[in-house]
Amino acid sequence: MQQLLIDGRTKEEEAIDFLCRHEPPDGYFLGFSGGKDSTVIDHIAIMAGVKYQRFYERTGIDPPEIVKHIKRHFPDTVFLKPKEPFFKLLVKKGFPTKTKRWCCEHIKHSLGNNIPLKHRVLGIRAEESPKRRKYGRVHNFKPSHVGYFPIFDWLEWEVWEHIDRHGLPYCSLYDEGFSRLGCVVCPFICRNDRRAVDAHKLRWPKIYRAFENAMYELYEKKMHHRHRIIGKAQLFEEFMENWYRGK
Template sequence: MQQLNLMIGQTKEEIALDFIREHEPEEGYFLGFSGGKDSVVLYSLTVKSGVKFKAYYSLMPDPPELIKFIRKYYPNVIIIKPERNIYQQVETRFPPHRKSRWCCDYIKEKPSTKVPLTYRLLGIRAEESNNRKKQGWINKRTKKRINLHPIFDWLEWEIWDYIDQNKLPYCSLYDEGFSRLGCVICPLRSTKEREHYKVKFPAQHRLFEKACLRWWDKKGFHRHRTRGDVYFFNEFMANWYIGK
């Protein structure tokens, strides 16, 4: 449908606006807002469409600049929190890693399930990854959760072009060379990104490492010597930062 609309002369903005209006539920939309460039565009389009919606931001170990940006320019966004913060959860579970990324489900997904809105607008784009490309324009997760992706076919340059044309504010971290924002301790980041984030956001990483050490001690591991196949805590953290 979207390709056909492009063939008959509709712009991607017009297609997105029609898509949002076409699927508007009576109770209104849940708009997932992260504060990133895609969320900024999605929020603007949703306002333009005139539909009923509420925007929600899941609080996580995000850059302080991002949180300040959201509070300054998007004061109407509702902040939702998990029952326990990520550092408390690390201590009782284990540090998240590539093969067991429980953190996103706990911090982002679980708290949002308490919001009784079925139709959810998300700023997912096919260009970002193969996994996101597979989700399509509409992803029916469950009967009580249907995700819609109005900017699914937008390219990154089109996102920035829309931001420039509409004079939308965006987080200053993009101007510092950050291509993607979000959780500063995300285990899926590349080694280079992790090193960059650790230098840029030392406070969050200190809290994370302290939580990891408390978990390590509770498991009965010795922080200064090996026990069987268990290595030193410092070695464990060094391996975590390079994705092992």
């Protein structure tokens, strides 16, 4: 049963009103990842009857299951792709880290920059992180883009309750125990215990082989020479192990 807000509306009704109230004449850019949150905001946009176009920013290291899920259940989604593949950029720019995420800046969050739709609907929720909690329902990312977050105050169980109640399709990876459906290779999953990394390597070995090949090319061109100069020899295996453990 849906909980009621102080004004007597459900969160679903409030989210619908939110999108209707802010609807721009040229329609919304709806950022779609294929995950549970974007599935819900897409459904709310349909219920609201607002004008919008769904966009998926494909990085090249996406879970194949997500791509298949989107193509099957959301066939009118516009796929945005980078000019250069991730592995080529890795060799040029260096390996990404938690504090230097060029992959997010140059691939994941920039592919839609040239789309002439200023008003962007995203599935950002306050519960996800302290940083996102500071955004509020409407956030100016840059002069040319304004973000609208219809489920900003929703909790995770409310997202799943909405999906179950309306019978919405969701990616099978959730049923396999994956709670995060972002890039297969990502510094944010790197921890000292390697639990998430090892699970990803087991699930998507081809992507990780391609990643390690690119990392080896980077190591041979830049990292190995640099370590020799500063007198700190490091084998490639040690280099990779440190990256996987977030060091």
